[in-house]
Amino acid sequence: MMETIFDLARAERRASAQVPAPESIDNLPESALRAEPPGLPEVSELQAVRHYTRLSGNNYSIDTQFYPLGSCTMKYNPRGAHRAASAPGFLDRHPLAPESVSQGFLACLYELQQILERVTGMRTVSLTPMAGAQGEFAGVAMIRSYHVARGDTGRNQVLVPSTAHGTNPATASMCGCVVREVAVGSDGDVDIEALRAAVGPETAGLMTTNPSTCGLFERRIEEVAAIVHEAGGLLYYDGANLNAVLGKVKPADMGFDVLHLNLHKTFATPHGGGGPGAGPVGAGEKLAPYLPGPIVEKTADGYRWKEPPETIGRLSAFMGNAGILLRALAYALMLGPEGMRRVGEFATLNANYLATRLQHAGFDIAYPDRRACHEFIVTLARQKRECGVTAMDFAKRLLDYGVHAPTTYFPLLVPECFLIEPTETESKETIDAFVEAMISVLAEAASNPELVRSAPHTLPSKRLDDVEAARRLDLRWRAAPASFGDHSSTSG
Amino acid sequence: MMETIFDLARAERRASAQVPAPESIDNLPESALRAEPPGLPEVSELQAVRHYTRLSGNNYSIDTQFYPLGSCTMKYNPRGAHRAASAPGFLDRHPLAPESVSQGFLACLYELQQILERVTGMRTVSLTPMAGAQGEFAGVAMIRSYHVARGDTGRNQVLVPSTAHGTNPATASMCGCVVREVAVGSDGDVDIEALRAAVGPETAGLMTTNPSTCGLFERRIEEVAAIVHEAGGLLYYDGANLNAVLGKVKPADMGFDVLHLNLHKTFATPHGGGGPGAGPVGAGEKLAPYLPGPIVEKTADGYRWKEPPETIGRLSAFMGNAGILLRALAYALMLGPEGMRRVGEFATLNANYLATRLQHAGFDIAYPDRRACHEFIVTLARQKRECGVTAMDFAKRLLDYGVHAPTTYFPLLVPECFLIEPTETESKETIDAFVEAMISVLAEAASNPELVRSAPHTLPSKRLDDVEAARRLDLRWRAAPASFGDHSSTSG
Amino acid sequence: MPFIPHTKADVASMLAVVGAADIDELFDEIPANLLARDSGDGDAAGLTEMETLRRMVERARADETGPCFLGAGAYDHHIPSAVWDIASRGEFMTAYTPYQAEASQGTLQLVYEFQTMMSELTGMDVCNASVYDGGSGLAEAILMAVRAGERRAPGGRAGGRRRASRSRRVFLAGAVNPLYVAAARNIVGQQGIEISQLPHGDNGLADPGLLKDLAEPPAAVVVQQPNFFGLLEDVDPVTDQAHECGALTIACVNPLTLGLLKAPADWGDDGADIACGDGQPLGIPMASGGPSFGFICTRQSLVRQLPGRIVGRTRDLDGKPGFTLTLQAREQHIRRAKATSNICTNQGLLVTAATIYLSLLGPEGLRNVASACHARTRDLVAALDLPRRFDSPYFHECVLRLDRPAQPVVEALAAQGILGGLALGPYFSDLADCLLVCATEKRTAREIRQFADTLRDAVRKAA
Amino acid sequence: MPFIPHTKADVASMLAVVGAADIDELFDEIPANLLARDSGDGDAAGLTEMETLRRMVERARADETGPCFLGAGAYDHHIPSAVWDIASRGEFMTAYTPYQAEASQGTLQLVYEFQTMMSELTGMDVCNASVYDGGSGLAEAILMAVRAGERRAPGGRAGGRRRASRSRRVFLAGAVNPLYVAAARNIVGQQGIEISQLPHGDNGLADPGLLKDLAEPPAAVVVQQPNFFGLLEDVDPVTDQAHECGALTIACVNPLTLGLLKAPADWGDDGADIACGDGQPLGIPMASGGPSFGFICTRQSLVRQLPGRIVGRTRDLDGKPGFTLTLQAREQHIRRAKATSNICTNQGLLVTAATIYLSLLGPEGLRNVASACHARTRDLVAALDLPRRFDSPYFHECVLRLDRPAQPVVEALAAQGILGGLALGPYFSDLADCLLVCATEKRTAREIRQFADTLRDAVRKAA
């Protein structure tokens, strides 16, 4: 651990160029004011710059490492998109500026809406949800509103495959629905019989990804859609995995009524160490009136904001993560329709190539008879049995090889799993180097399992103790830390 | 060594978003065209971004390390100054844009000229020289022109103290002058008798810094000036060390006729791993007419370019390193007169504190009876004798402690020397940590000299062989390197 | 193929390994009819970066305006250059959520520092690693309060102190940003939670007396400081009264003003229970409203109800301190349908910027920026010379009354390049002639004069 | 005290260690009369960053213009966003010259890659790590050539090939950028070296025949490609003829055009001996003319005459490859009065940008940018519909003839926001009615139309 910014601070120290002269506040009521200044760090500008510059070096990132984190689509984030969104006219625009002085911004959003409508086959897209999960929330709320508007008030069950991402059931709950899991068959596709058994008059809808979280294309998606539709439910497409089929298959054609896209995945906007993202929702004819606002429309007098007629309303104070939407637009423009198709194609090629090479190297692929879409699962259950090395150990050891680990223990269905997504922007050489690293760790697991179990060895921290973290909560710095002894001696 | 960008390249690979469509060149004569495309690397955008991002991590820099490189004034480079100079109106301005559409830029230069005139006491400043050495060139050329214009054509000797920076004698030669070194006394000041002996009818002038390259204030500077002036010569002030007395002492008051400032030192513009810099020249009454152009003047109709009446002419195609001048202006504005005085004061405080602490820790200070100005010299001659550890070894070992080494073997006068300049922007804690590192290395030199002699141990490269580099010149990458075996296996 | 590094040779050798004849074969599990219906956009290639920038920068330029006197939840503050120079370093910007703690100590330590700074500003024990924005943040705070009430034994004491409410209703005391309220309503409404407004007094402030007569105790009372009208609420009695009736107090705050204003933890006798708000003022460009970030701070006793990620300090195998995500059992990826929230991706990069901002400003800087905002707004109010709608003390926004509907005036000002504030009619029907104006530390005397002159002209012309 | 981290307590304890009563005491070796004459500016504090940016950005905004059709040594090219995002990382931007090689492998490897790229573009064996700019670079190239001549045995062969000249004169064959020539003259003139101009032909090109009749062989012949008029010189006979008379050939080139044009090393039978130029077109903003960088490439046999820094590959103690500054015995800090040049600080950061630029463009990208510049200039010449002054093939600049002095027309265009080219009168008295125009790949059809329309208007109005 490096020293914290608080350890660097000293009373009275200032980054003076950032500190304006004080002004009188005599006319403010004493009772509204704080008695003590907040304990913010007091550092010089150089100290802050050096501290955070150095801290950044303790991260793995796309710009510095291969980052095959399944379900996260860690592809190259074009710097040009970042620059486009950083134009002063965009950065300095107040969210409530009148439409008359916002035509450039509105034109961008309108163009993005159209691109997303085209690529998904949906009738209307609302750009406002601020991440995938908020898109899901919008979608489920729309489904509920649709049923209620038709007087169909008993539908409060949301079906999700057992492999669903955690946000799907959590979203259903947040919308006041009851979650019902549907089993997935041994071939990785949804168990059709289980689905038939699950649907009924309480079915509000089904949420699913395609390709699924197992990296497999749900082959009977049309049948799934028919079953849900026949039961009176609607279909929600979790677009987190769209990268696999971008430009190749439209969710609307598969039978989905509503969806979200993770622009911070498929559309290459940077994930920022946790966010921001953007999760636009698209809807077909039935659900379009319920979309969250605002949406941009084009009129003879220029672009205007509008709210859909039966809207579920706004989900954020303004209109969503505008800056992310602009980055996504820039990316989409640089791809063009041809480039979009290539994304799906090469993401799939990379995944299948990597899966095949790992299989040849002796790894167990979870669904060896299936095509990998843009990602696939390796299970290390055998290694755990034979060497006592878990997927977690394996992941930590990979970090020592200068690559980020794949997603571990998701989906929960497959034991000791790695969900591996190379993305289309990585070269064959990088993938080959990753295969070499996997092979090395495999050999180490056999010959020197303790080395793997105690990994990582080359990073700023050794293996960190999660249990300790939860048991002895230490969620903020304090001047005299009780738990870990002398702060100042632990730098480096 | 990391792989080179060429090792990452593959035929046909493209950063396509940067490649416009080809256009016809049919009407260009075949004989003017190249037969083979140049062997530039063919890489993807991600590869280039990742490669250079990672490469940057192999540098020490102010933003990441303490960098007490004597004579270089490695102080904090304000990000705000960088942003000011990066305003689109400045970045996109064509150097030959008419004055009518350049008033903002000219206003900035005019303001900087005035600030530099005020702080140096010089009558007129020309901003155009592109680094300190070019400023020196301008100054010596001006001195020559002055003498010649007076018909005093025999003056072609330039005197420099024996401790002078290499650019001083090199500049004199470039100006067609003969260099004559003047001895420095054991107290670090110029040997007045030697100076008296050196001056004469061939003396064009004397070039010197003050404080000197030994980090000492030349106490008899007024006497020095008088001797040179009496002999008919002029005085050139090498402003590389101005940081020590910024806002405290004006070179004009010391008797100097002409000077340059290193804005990339005293005015905190970033040094960029080698440059760019800016070396404005200032001149008193006698030499002002000879300054290089262009200079900005303020008229009733606005700002205008002008050339000084007897100018030595322009030394660059346009008007110098404009972007650096703008950064320096921003810095000067943020300092204000009060801040400028503080620079000299705290640079001096830091240097004296560090010198005292090192002396207490058993290091030999080259001039223990003198005040350190913003820098000072430690000599490791004793350590070399006693432990066989050179200043170079010591410097390399310091790198392992996460600090950049001080300047070594300059000035040449002092054996096994470190020229140490902490600058005013470093905190007491940082200086204290440096003292601890010095003490540790000192102990290692005694207990385990081999550890020091084989340092560094924690950097991307171990000690590099300079002799080999000069003996077997390898100045560019080639597909099949003869000298070092398989390229691809040496990455990391 | 922008951003795709494959050469023809690569493709051939990769397909050979896979054993496929061509890339299309890799899609052979997809029903043909789905694939066949292709995009129909043909094969148009993408634009180059140069062309893309040209198109977008031209549009951006069209939207540039003169000085901004609009606030209402987004504020035009100075952002130190170092903030985004560092926040946009690839290592911060292109990292994912820190799932592999050892390879993410940069982000994790930074968030830990952020949690500390926000705890210091609000006086609270803990802070999360961000939610989406101020609006959805208010919703999450309300959901937290309702959950907390449900978990407390009926008749017990909130935060271990007093009788708790299991209500599914919350009250807004006074003027809370209507944009936040709308978002919160749309979100919590899905769970049947109701948000009711208590009217503000003639002075524009919350009336704590109204809380005394509530038929049924609410789960929480929300109070905003400074309130939507820019006025300083008398937060102490509101907080105490809310607690008195068994409700939690949710403080909706502008973190920048906390350089000067009383920390929510110090409101009333026991302090607010939850503090939420939007972090935009802390070094985030307005950027049309996003991305910015929402934050939620609370008492230690409520930490398990806190939504979103939380970073904790722990030790590594060598016993050295380090950081990791903690309390993940609250979150969707572990708890699924029973999670405290569905939030997954948050607003991490903006937290990075805010943390650097707060480090550069320090306590004095933040205080002085806040006082400068107040001072410039006073200058503005004096210069505009219009009657104030409410005579309570204001901070850096103020409601002024025109002699006509405000919306057309705002439009006329915009045509002159001035963002002259928010016309309140669309939000408060009785305030159609009112303008909510704001001046930050960035506004100059000249800009204020320019606004005053333009407004006078606009009003004269219309007269 | 902006940027100074000292607290009062720090100062006190540091002074105690030093044994001084106050900071003033540390200045006690400085004669009092020098200190006393203080700046007289009083104690005015500095501006904040916000105030500084306000002042400077306002000025910058005043200088923004519409489309740029000016070239003449500075060109408005597209710069990929990645270039400066990476070049301005603190690790590159705030490092010093790589004196400690092991702690500077980032910069050193990058420069080695740069040297390779420039060697590839020019076809030369070696390249230095930059000089200041194109103008001072030409001066250094001339000094090199003169030194090389002095070192060669009289009557020997240049580059081991033919009779060498020990002259202190160089000739310019054809139109070489007069701004470069002026700088070069002012610099080399100090050593008594003369630069003489050979007239260009009526076609605007160098006349190699003129080299045949020189009384005394010069040290070097300078030829620019494309030349200052934008025309493509017939470089082969010029190069051969220069060599014939014992001179070295100095090629002054625009590196961007080398994506398409013949490498200097391939000029004539033996190739040019030195290639120099300005790197601005390679990802460097025009920025009023600087900072950009000059480069000098040459043959292996002349490497010890090359000024400036050079990076070489070597090995470390473990035998692993790494990079270091090499051949330092040429440089001022070792060789002092006998150094090849006085250059110390160079233009390193710009080299960083150019290296990233060239990596992103690759051979095809550079070629296509060059061809697009040519195509847009053809479009421009067609649209402006003015007579060309010289009828030789042009590349991306062209001299057009007006029916009146060009300077007032340029001013009139500027007033309309268009940088309409360079009026040649100040540089060539016989070309006062001529305009040197340029269009890069960035110029759009609309901008070209706008220029044409505005020019027509300007000319009509003046008529």
Ligand SMILES: Cc1ncc(COP(=O)(O)O)c(C=O)c1O
């Ligand atoms: C399959 C799937 N669905 C939904 C989400 C949630 O998206 P977000 O993180 O943008 O809220 C994710 C994100 O990891 C995901 O992988």
Ligand SMILES: Cc1ncc(COP(=O)(O)O)c(C=O)c1O
């Ligand atoms: C004392 C001194 N003089 C002159 C110079 C030369 O300045 P520049 O490197 O800017 O050409 C330096 C630079 O290191 C120096 O330290």
